[in-house]
Amino acid sequence: MKKLNKIMLALSILPTLLTSVFLFFMNDTVPMHYNASGAVDRYGSKYENFILPAIILFMYAFYMVYTKIYTKYSTNSVEKINNNVKITAILVTSIIAAFNILQLMFLILAILKPDSTTFTDNVPFIINTVMGLMLIIAGNFLPKTKRNSFIGVKTSWTQSSDLAWYESNRAGGIAFVVTGVLTIIESSFIKGINSTFIMVAILLISIAVAYIYAYVKVKKSA
Template sequence: MKKNLALWTWGVIAAPLVYLAFVWNQLPAIVPTHFGPSGEPDGFGPKWTLMILSAISVGMYFFMKYVPKIDPRLDQAQLSKHYPKLILLILTFLSAVHVLVIRSAIQRVTDELFINLIFVGVFLLLAGIGNYLNNIKSNYFVGIRTPWTLESESVWRKTHQTGARLFFAIGIVGALVVVWLPGVWKIVWTVGLTMLTTFGLLIYSYVVYRQEKSN
């Protein structure tokens, strides 16, 4: 299972590069490299810069895979049996964005469609993270790390159980709503909903911790 997940992960990382090689001669010398809130490109560069996104994915893979291993708590328990799936999920999102950017450099995707695909992808990523969040064990690198969740195993568990439900819910609801919002309100909706949920979980972990200490 671990071997298959590793193969899938490297396949996801390589897919945009394979696509880029296939369409290389179709790309103009100067391509869009950055997009504004409206989906309109506001940054340009030579076409080789499109490979940078794959370099970011590779760096992200090694960071997520190996940095948690220096956590002293992982000597006692593994982070999560589903953690490799979480890595695959995040890298799949990055690769999908990479392919979309390459495609838009060949044939302009309408600004509204481009921006909707990005924001829907972000919310589906949050829903996917929520699906795996509940299984992550206490550690210093991954999860909802507050002073109170790191202090208590039970506070960690309760906060992540609640967080898993909340992130899955805002992921689904957010994706359904964001496509109907105009322009900058997509950003307000996405950032606002994510920050509200994160701040709510911060308060929740403190309240649960205080209740535990009182008891």
């Protein structure tokens, strides 16, 4: 865990350091937001590139504080607590790593295409591919969580028993993996912002199906 936390800390600090260096090569004003058609609809100060690094640092700080609170006050066994904290650390590290990739992409675009009025089709592809990989990773670890109020699919009925928890999080994990795989595939063929809309639609449908499946299965076994 100590090694993983050190990696998480390094990845949390890295975007701020990279952004500080990249700022020297940027125009004072750069594209900051794109509309649904991919056109720039807002320009802003180059210093706004620190927003995502700040969010990453906040995520790291929140994780550290919340895990300490969970570890101190949880009524679960030490084994379950350590298991859930480790899985959370892996997931948070994966998310922060993904944000590192996105931040680097945004910085490169701000330098190479400071006057661009639209983004290229590669941008949604990279974003959706990274999101797809994050969902696959999360989906693989979700079923490994133990019943708790810290991480996982948490509803009144998933907390009713270990079986209900496992079935629900297993179904949720499958939904995430399926969504991740389909997102990567569809992003290879569908260009632009439409690819992102499809990803969101697939995710919502998969989660809905997973919840219904898990609920029915749990009620039948009750």
